[in-house]
Amino acid sequence: MILDKLKRFSMALDSPDPSTVPVYSTGDEVSGKVVLELSGAMKIQSLRLHAEGYAKVHWTESRSAGSSTAYTQNYSDEVEYYNKKINILQLDNGDVTVLQAGRHEFPFSFQLPEENLVTSFEGKHGSVRYWVKVKLHRPWATVRKIKREFTVIEPIDINTPLLLSPQAGTKEKLARVWYCNLGHVSLTAKIERKGYTPGEVIPIFAEVDNCCSRTVTPKAAIVQIQTFIARGTMKLKKSVVATLQGEGVAPRKRGSWHGRPLKIPPVSPSLLQCRVIRVEYMLRVYVEIPGTSKLSLELPLVIGTIPLHPFGSRSSSVGSHYSMDIDWLRLTLPERPEPPPDYSAVVSEEEAGRTDQGLTLPEEDDELSGMLERPFFAYVQEFRYRPPPIYSEIDPHPPRSDMRRRCMTC
Structure with missing residues (x-):
């Protein structure tokens, strides 16, 4: 009941x-x-x-x-x-x-x-x-x-210097099939920062130098690594969450990626503070070489929860630094500078006359030493309203005759 x-x-x-x-x-x-x-x-x-x-x-x-x-x-x-x-x-x-x-x-x-x-x-x-x-x-x-x-x-803010730092690396290998050397293949890759959020696009900058006799194919992938820890033993599970494939690079040629985009799918954030479980990510840029093992380069990634701020955060690339500085200057400086105001509009004749009268120096050395004991800012203020000198094409301080003879002898 x-x-x-x-x-x-x-x-x-x-x-x-x-x-x-x-x-x-x-x-x-x-x-x-x-x-x-x-x-x-x-x-x-x-x-x-x-x-x-x-x-x-x-x-x-x-x-x-x-x-x-x-x-x-x-x-x-x-x-x-x-x-x-x-x-x-x-x-x-x-x-x-x-x-x-x-x-x-x-x-x-x-x-x-x-x-x-x-x-x-x-x-x-x-x-x-x-x-x-x-x-x-x-x-x-x-x-x-x-x-x-x-x-x-758990909030993970990617607007930190560590996660905004660029990641780059270089690798090369000698491609071999059995006992035949095919030649060297080198790979260089770079991304603008380490931290991203789900839904963002990672621009990949890469260069493949193919010096072997076969056509190679550059690719990229985002790999999730789950690490489980118990009793001093670790269990790993790796899975690919996003892939990207480029065009083949012919023998003796060089291929480049100029910001090739790779979108991050909706994945769980990085888990870095747990004692028994870790979730990490990496960007793997690799080159597939027919008949032999691939050339792989791994760059660390951190998937955060707080996206990149459009303003107020440091960008990792030099180009972004330059564009940001230019935009800031455009916002603060006018297109054409304003002309300075006319002197007569700022200082009247009476103020200029009073300033000239106040600039007379004492004749006694004691009085001069007493003036020099005042703060330096006081002397700056005395010359603030002094009228500009009168323009003249005649030099008020012509060189002496003995100086002319000395210069001619030199």
Whole structure:
């Protein structure tokens, strides 16, 4: 009969879109409500909420100790990131609470910590999950449970000097087929920065110098590397999330990519702060050589959550520096400089006359030394309104005759 009285037991997290999993960041407040619909009066011992966040890994490996002995080794580990319990409905003295028939709503809220949280992730051998669990305890009845997951995104700002720094590299190899040398192949690649966000385009600058006797093909790919760690052992899983193929480079020719675009698909951000799970990315630029192994060059990538600011952040390329400086100058400097104002419009004749009278120097050396003890700024102010000298083509200080003879002898 107790089960018949409980018509509905549900929980909802506040979200703009109820059909999707709510997304939060570090320091955000998680809120929601628990709904009970009863067909009659019911006794409740407690209604408790438990919010948790864990990173867990698990995988198995087969081992062979000899020709006839084999066993399976299990690897597992976990890290707790959040654990909070809230009593939504419970009396302090331990008595039961009687709820009448009808609909009852119990709101709740809690705040996520400002740090020590990592981004939610689902991998082959592990995951990082956050959820809210509500338990309903009643006398002489089974415990009813509800569980709802939510997503946490750790902010990764790519507007930092480390993630804005350009990445470049060079590699070369001697292509060989059996005992025949085909020649050298060299590869140089560069990208403007290390940090990107999903949906952005990576301009790739590359150059392939094909000195071998076969046509080679340059390609590029974004590779995701998942690393699971447990008991000092690591398990790797690599997957290609985006690819790009260029045109073939003929023998004894050189091919170039001048900002060839490669778009980043909607992938999970980099996970770098977890002890048991790491998610890393790299850009692999490689050259396929028929009949032999490829020439590969790997550049590190960090997939962040905060995109590049259009203004106020440093660009990694010299060209962007130059264009940014030019635009700034265009915004601050007028097209044609204004002519200076006329002197008569600034200084009147009376001010100029008073300034000339005030510029008479004392005859005694003591008075001159006393003047020089004043601050230097005072002398600058005295010459502020002095009229300009009168223009004349006659030199007021002609050279002396003895100086002319000295110059002629030299």
